[in-house]
Amino acid sequence: MIVCLFDIDGTLLNSGGAGQAAMEAAFVEQFGPMQPVEGVAYAGRTDRAIIADIFRYFDIEDDDHTRDEFVGRYFSHLPDKLSQKEGGVLPGVTVLLEELASRENVELGLLTGNFRRGAEIKLGHFDLFHHFEFGGFGDIHHDRGDVARDALQETRAFLNRDIHPSQIWVIGDTPADVSCARVIDANVIAVSTGHFSEETLAATKPDHLLPDFSDPQAILELLAL
Template identity: 40%
Template sequence: MATVLFDIDGTLIHTAGAGHRAFADTFRTLFGIEKISSDVRFAGRSDRAIAEELMATHGVASSSENWLRFVKAFVPRLEEVLPQCQGTVLPGVVELLDRLKESEQTAIGLLTGNIAAGAQAKLSHYRLWDRFAFGGYGDDWVNRNDIAAAALAASRTYVAQSQDARSGKTNGESQRVIVIGDTPADVECARSIGAVAVAVLTGGVPREVLVATEPDLLLDDLSEIDDILVQINSVTA
């Protein structure tokens, strides 16, 4: 049995800055910050890590209360700005998901720094949300490796339940995991859970930077479907 975990931004979709814009608008509305710091990095990080660093940078208390206030305001704003931005589903994504869906030996999930509601908003906008049955999200975690562990736990639960539904009991198969993402953080968190790391160059990270992380497979984009399926089939063989 193989589990394939996808990052979202830069791997499945480009939102043309919708997430960053929603962050900025929310900080302006909630905390009076007219322009969020450009020194705070977004790529490869959890929403919680980004929000807490922005709070600290701008003198806002990084409290649980402020985090919950942020989430409550951020999600509706994200839903508003997504249609205003001219984003896109990245090459090969739909075709790859279609191919993976055909196999009963492959479970498809998410491993993303987005909070769950943000992930749902983005992927629903691009009509992809119902492709994923489970995931690990950035609601509670700052470190991507912790999100990876949560995604792995969710995948194990999903696989066990699926096997129960088909046969009345789990069949004892070992579960192997493939993580597909566009940043060094995706490769790192794949390694943290013992997963195969597939890196794609669709997120803007320079090739040499991703090469240095030594992924198991490096692709220009997800239209290189056969190369991905070889990795998955070698895992499930």
């Protein structure tokens, strides 16, 4: 058996910036007008870490009450922003997921910086959520390596068996996806459909690197399926 743990943004779908727009709408609603934030990176990072950076930038105390309110507002804006922005499922993804899901020796999970609920909203918007029942998410940790550890633990708990890291394939679009896979000694496929070029991703030494998933058969072969 193998387990494929997918990243979301830039790997399965392009939200058209809906996540960032929903965070900005939440911010304006809670704190008032917002100037552009400089120096806060989004790609490959956990939502928890992004929010910590935004709060720090505006000198807002990052306590549980303030943050929970903000996250609730983010979830409530996200569906509208997904509808307004011109995002979409990335090439070949729908066919690839259906193909993988049909295999008895493959399990599909997530390894994402998104909040668990945010992941459900984004994937649900594009009718992909039904493929995923477990994973690691960005609710608590700042470091994606910790999310990978969570994903491994949740994978084992959900499948109720001792999955060895060599059975796991992390699939993502950023250097952080590659490095977090290495934290748990998993295999990794990088795909350059997000913000990072093939050259940048190649330097992080993924096991395999693809321009996109437009040829699902090629991935099935890489996974020896």
